[in-house]
Amino acid sequence: MxxxxxxxxxxxxxxxxxxxxxxxxxxxxxxxxxLEYAIExxxxxxxxxxxxxxGYLHEKIEEYFGDGEKFGVQxxxxxxxxxxxxxxxMYYLKNDIKDEDFFVCPGDIIFDIDFERLMNxxxxxxxxxxxxxxxxxxxxxxxxxxxxxxxxxxELNRKNNVRDFYYKNTVNSGISVxxxxxxxxxxxxxxxxxxxxxxxxxxxxxxxxxxxxxxxxKDVGTPERFAKAEKDIQSGLVEKRNLKNKQKAIFLDxxxxxxxxKGFIRSAEDIELLQNAIEAIKLxxxxxxxxxxxxxxxxxxxxxxxxxxxxxxxxxIQTELGTFGCYVDGIYYCPHHPHSGYDGEVKELKIVCExxxxxxxxxxxxxxxxxxxxxxxxxxxxTNADVKTGLNANVKPIKxxxxxxxxxxxxxxxxxxxxAVKNILKE
Numbered sequence: 299m300x301x302x303x304x305x306x307x308x309x310x311x312x313x314x315x316x317x318x319x320x321x322x323x324x325x326x327x328x329x330x331x332x333l334e335y336a337i338e339x340x341x342x343x344x345x346x347x348x349x350x351x352x353g354y355l356h357e358k359i360e361e362y363f364g365d366g367e368k369f370g371v372q373x374x375x376x377x378x379x380x381x382x383x384x385x386x387x388m389y390y391l392k393n394d395i396k397d398e399d400f401f402v403c404p405g406d407i408i409f410d411i412d413f414e415r416l417m418n419x420x421x422x423x424x425x426x427x428x429x430x431x432x433x434x435x436x437x438x439x440x441x442x443x444x445x446x447x448x449x450x451x452x453e454l455n456r457k458n459n460v461r462d463f464y465y466k467n468t469v470n471s472g473i474s475v476x477x478x479x480x481x482x483x484x485x486x487x488x489x490x491x492x493x494x495x496x497x498x499x500x501x502x503x504x505x506x507x508x509x510x511x512x513x514x515x516k517d518v519g520t521p522e523r524f525a526k527a528e529k530d531i532q533s534g535l536v537e538k539r540n541l542k543n544k545q546k547a548i549f550l551d552x553x554x555x556x557x558x559x560k561g562f563i564r565s566a567e568d569i570e571l572l573q574n575a576i577e578a579i580k581l582x583x584x585x586x587x588x589x590x591x592x593x594x595x596x597x598x599x600x601x602x603x604x605x606x607x608x609x610x611x612x613x614x615i616q617t618e619l620g621t622f623g624c625y626v627d628g629i630y631y632c633p634h635h636p637h638s639g640y641d642g643e644v645k646e647l648k649i650v651c652e653x654x655x656x657x658x659x660x661x662x663x664x665x666x667x668x669x670x671x672x673x674x675x676x677x678x679x680x681t682n683a684d685v686k687t688g689l690n691a692n693v694k695p696i697k698x699x700x701x702x703x704x705x706x707x708x709x710x711x712x713x714x715x716x717x718a719v720k721n722i723l724k725e
Contacts, residue, residue, distance in 0.1 A: 333363070
């Protein structure tokens with residue numbers, strides 16, 4: 299397979315590290331250039347024919363990497379004498395790539411992903427373009443990718459847009475797989491933005507898909523992000539987040555755990571985050587664990603809230619967590635309820651299901667989606683149903699203080715989510 303790497307950036311925000319003497323991809327992190335990490339990851343996954351677009355101080359990159367032989371790859375350079383934006387240089391790939399799928403990544407990120415999993419998804423969707431999408435700690439100033447239930451992209455919401463609505467924290471990572479067939483877009487070498495010009499031109503054709511992943515993909519374009527990535531490389535977190543490896547998660551109940559308990563919540567306006575939960579989720583994001591919500595939402599089956607309103611509730615949680623610099627990696631909810639007799643109930647949802655806690659269907663789905671080792675996971679909630687879910691799934695349960703009166707059940711207990719997470723991270 300082939301790859302296209304964007305390495306033309308000057309890196310103005312990183313000037314205290316580059317001193318404007320080298321291009322941004324040549325800034326050394328843990329002793330070697332950022333770009334070298336990308337090349338190593340590509341080589342490890344048998345992606346060895348590389349096209350690198352270069353511009354500012356490009357001779358520094360060419361001098362270091364040469365033709366790629368000493369790194370086990372073949373490198374062809376596309377020198378942009380005039381800046382062509384993040385995609386314009388792809389015009390020059392048309393003769394070399396034909397109709398093949400190829401991998402695209404910026405040369406100024408640190409990443410470690412399961413390439414085979416991504417490629418299988420791309421082929422399964424018969425996509426022209428597959429965008430790797432993930433949550434981050436600043437969605438409010440990032441481009442967001444919106445998609446339907448089939449993960450077909452419906453909109454690229456630009457970071458400068460006014461967002462007077464709640465949204466999912468689904469940020470474009472910069473990594474993508476593109477079919478060579480999409481290169482017909484380019485008819486001449488000119489300045490083209492990858493997302494806003496090239497990708498957006500295909501949205502609406504049902505050929506652009508979002509691949510949602512919790513794997514490590516981080517921009518290192520500021521000194522703060524650079525330092526954080528360096529720390530994550532040293533700790534081994536970058537490699538551990540690759541979905542080839544078994545993952546660990548902390549499953550989180552919603553009402554009474556993340557947001558204030560108000561009985562059955564029927565409107566997004568009634569969602570009120572708990573401050574201790576925000577701090578707890580920040581700690582999870584900084585750890586080896588994923589943060590995954592698992593929530594019973596019987597208000598749908600009871601006819602008291604629509605799917606759309608419940609989705610809006612979770613969107614509000616993601617939006618507000620993002621403003622505090624944290625996120626959840628996954629959300630699962632059960633819309634069913636086994637008992638009939640409610641006015642306006644949705645009869646097809648009044649069933650005994652496998653997903654309603656204390657059954658373990660939601661955890662099993664998360665296990666499949668995130669390659670989890672459930673024996674190394676925890677579930678934190680405020681009811682006995684959460685505890686029993688953990689016991690049924692061989693997941694360690696922790697019960698936090700609750701406003702719900704119910705029979706005491708023997709298990710590990712904590713005051714709130716923050717205390718529970720701190721105790722987990724100590725173990």
